[in-house]
Amino acid sequence: MGHEQQQRSSRSGGAGHLLLFPFLAQGHLIPFLNLAKRFESLGQRGGSGQRRLDVTIVSTPRNVPSLRRALPAGSSIGFAELPFSPSDHGLPPDTENLEVVPLDAFPTFFYATELLRTSFDKLLAELAGREGRRNVCVLADMFLGWTAESARALGVQHRMFVTSGAYASAVTFSIWLRPPSFPRPAGPDDEQALLxxxxxxxxxxxFLNVVVKEDYATNPMLAHLCRMLTLHFRHSGGILVNTSEEIEPTGLRLIGKLSGLPTFAVGPIIGGRTAPDDTAPDQDTCIKFLDSKPQASVLYVSFGSQNSIPASQMMELARGLEASGRPFIWVMRPPVESDGAKEFRAEWLPDGFEERVSAAGQGVVVRGWAPQVRILAHASTGAFLSHCGWNSVLESLWHGVPVLAWPLIADQMFDSRVLLELGVGVEVASGRMIGGLGSKGWEFVRDVVETVLGDGDKARDMRLKATVMKKLVRAAVGAADGDGNGNIGKGSSVLAMERLLDSAFD
Incomplete structure (x- = not known):
């Protein structure tokens, strides 16, 4: 246990102590950090029966500094560092975040995180011994199911935190645990009901974009994921989900049914994303470009920090964007078959594409990182072509930006269904391992862009519904309308967090 954590523990007394343990990946670290901030704020307000809260985030030495930098000055959130030895599994010694792991080494990295158990058990035992088992609750990532077993052995409360959406998680978990049986051979559009x-x-x-390989029945990675889930479902006392009742009533019902556990819709939990370094040369370029464009006119294109599309589809996307005539910002990574290439090659885009769109003032192409939250919050941003990672979905809803959905893998496939059901999204393509644009080419991309950014009924309806959702999701984490007698109510997610604390520290 780090010195900082020892100091915080010794002064905690009988306060409730939340130990947050995210998986070692940006898409998980960010929601956990923002959840910690929410709990810190709730504790400062004296929420849930005036309970005082201490909050500690557990991670590895290379992840903690960036998390600490993202906290506001004076924050009371603490950190506990666990030693990590990825080289024991044949990974480079500095591999402490999935973001730097090649796609084919993902399973190895997942298995390696179980090496953290011994040091975590020691940390938890020390904390429970000092503060009392009833005053400690572990909130752990869905991929760290062994923490539930550790907590149960020590008599400490435990909750699972699902950083993705409720509907997509329920569907994905069901596919992992009880895969539907498709006929062989099966076509890409053949359907089956979930068991x-x-x-x-x-x-x-x-289905294939969720299980990744057709040998799912004997796939060790899928077996690992199922074991993590089973440990959570057996030993945890509930599930926190980064969503709200206003966004996903059906999804919350499904995940509660599947797990048999109480669910707490504590989202949307979002916050500012930080640049990977201090340079971030494209940040000012993006904002200046937006400043020069009319309101709700720019399409923001990003497939997330760890995703990309095949080179052939990248070519069609580029042609469609240019043909649309609509202004855009495209955050670009090498195509999926580039095998982790750092340098971008000219043959992946149409000849002269970047030069033409730049000279015409139509587009900005960004390599690597862009200030996504600032872009989505800008008045000139009119739509988001997204891979439908849940963080991106929530940020879109928070800022009232319609989505052109291009889900690639896993839960993204079903996040897009939520957007379509809410009326704030339209699908461009679906799938990375199989599917994608399919036979649809650049003309289809051009037409979909026009459908969302144009002046037609579809575009107006999506913008209106996105505005309504923006108000609803913000109300969920703040003050509700009240009871009509001057008493201000609390949003649904605030109430869920208070119920969670009441259940954890009875």
Missing amino acids: DFPDVRIRYAE
Whole structure:
């Protein structure tokens, strides 16, 4: 246990102490950090029966500094560092975040995180011994199911935190645990109902993008994921989900049914994303470009920090964007088949594409990182072509930006369904391992961009519904309308957090 954590523990007394343990990946570290900030704020306000809260984030030495930098001055959130030896599994010694792991080494990295158990058990035992078991609650990532077993052995409360959405998580978990049986051979559009949810049907292409390989029945990575989930479902006392009742009532019902555990919709939990370094040369370029464009006119394109599309589809996307005539910002990574290439090659884009769109003032192409939250918050941003990672979905809803959905893998396949159901999204393509644009080319991309950014009924309806959702999701984490007698109510997610604390520290 680090010196900082020892100091915080010794002064905690009988206060409730939340130990947050995210998986070692940016898409998990960010929501956990923002959840910690929310709990810190709730504790400062004296929420849930005036309970005082201490909050500690558990991670590894290379992840803690960036998390600490993202905290505001004077924050009371603490950190506990656990030693990590990825080289024991054949990974480079500095591999402490999934963001730097090649795609084919993902399973190895997942297995390696179980090496953290011994030091985590020691940390938890020390904390429970000093503060009392009833005053400690572990909130752990879905991929760290062994923490639930550790907490149960010590008599400490435990909750699972799902950083993705409720609907996509319920569907994905069901596919992992009880895969539907597709006929062989199966076409990409063949459908099957889920065994746990007969009303939910999935296409074979969606199925393959979730289980990744057709040998799922003997796939060790899938077996690992199922074991993590089973440990959570057996030993945890509830599930926190980064969503709200206003966004996903159906999804919350499904995940509660599947797990058999109480669910707490504590989202949307979002916050500012920080640049990977201090340079971030494209940050000012993006904002200046937006400043020069009319309101709600720019399409923001990003497939997330760890995703990309095949080179052939990148070519079609570029042609469609240029043909649309609409201004855009495209955060670009090498195509999926580039095998982790750092340098971008000219043949992946149409000849002269970047030069033409730059000279015409139509587009900005960004390599690597862009200030996504600032872009989505800008008045000139009119739509987001997204891979539908849940953080990106929530940020879109928070800022009232319609989405052109291009989900690539795993839960993204079903996050897009939520957006379409809410009326704030339209699908461009689906799937990375199989599917994608399919036979649809640049003309289709051009037409979809026009559908969302144009002046037609569809575009107006999506913008209106996105504005309504913006108000609803913000109300969920703040003050509600009240009771009409001058008493200000609390948003649904605030109430869920208070119920969680009451259940954890009875």
